[in-house]
Amino acid sequence: SSGINAEYGESAVGLINLPEIINSLIASSHVIPVAIVFGSDDYVSDIRGSRDIDAVVYARQKIVTYSRAYNIQPIDRVYIEYKDLEGLKRESEKGFGFGFAGKQCIHPTQIPVIQSAFSPSHEQLEYARELIRSFEDNQAAGKGAFTFRGKMIDRPTLLQAKNVVDMFDE
Numbered sequence: 001s002s003g004i005n006a007e008y009g010e011s012a013v014g015l016i017n018l019p020e021i022i023n024s025l026i027a028s029s030h031v032i033p034v035a036i037v038f039g040s041d042d043y044v045s046d047i048r049g050s051r052d053i054d055a056v057v058y059a060r061q062k063i064v065t066y067s068r069a070y071n072i073q074p075i076d077r078v079y080i081e082y083k084d085l086e087g088l089k090r091e092s093e094k095g096f097g098f099g100f101a102g103k104q105c106i107h108p109t110q111i112p113v114i115q116s117a118f119s120p121s122h123e124q125l126e127y128a129r130e131l132i133r134s135f136e137d138n139q140a141a142g143k144g145a146f147t148f149r150g151k152m153i154d155r156p157t158l159l160q161a162k163n164v165v166d167m168f169d170e
Contacts, residue, residue, distance in 0.1 A: 010039030011046040036067045040077035064099040073101035082107040092117030120164045128161035
């Protein structure tokens with residue numbers, strides 16, 4: 001029978017072996033990996049570090065990189081100061097910027113803050129749609145890279161805009 005699995009990145013060894021763990025899950029005929037969840041508290045205990053956000057940058061980036069490379073959703077660490085919704089918002093927005101698909105939560109009041117941080121704003125969506133239209137117009141005119149709102153735009157920037165639109169459409 002098939003199962004769906006969310007793996008946890010919770011130790012130094014787990015982080016080092018993340019590609020092998022993912023490959024093992026993929027090779028298994030009965031498990032479909034859908035997410036890698038960063039268990040930061042276990043991780044910082046294992047490395048004898050602190051819970052400070054700067055102490056886990058490497059681990060967060062590695063979780064995102066390997067998850068995205070294997071088309072698995074990376075889920076960011078829990079924010080334990082559950083009454084500090086502004087701090088949660090800042091950390092969630094930073095996690096979104098890192099490439100995380102979502103964030104763990106421990107209290108119902110955290111849900112709307114996290115959902116908002118991991119969703120494109122109306123302004124981001126409109127910017128992305130306009131950029132895509134402008135790219136298509138420039139392609140039709142035979143141009144490669146072009147300027148949009150004072151910025152040089154090329155294929156990677158177009159793909160980023162398409163990611164924003166895709167998130168909204170999901």
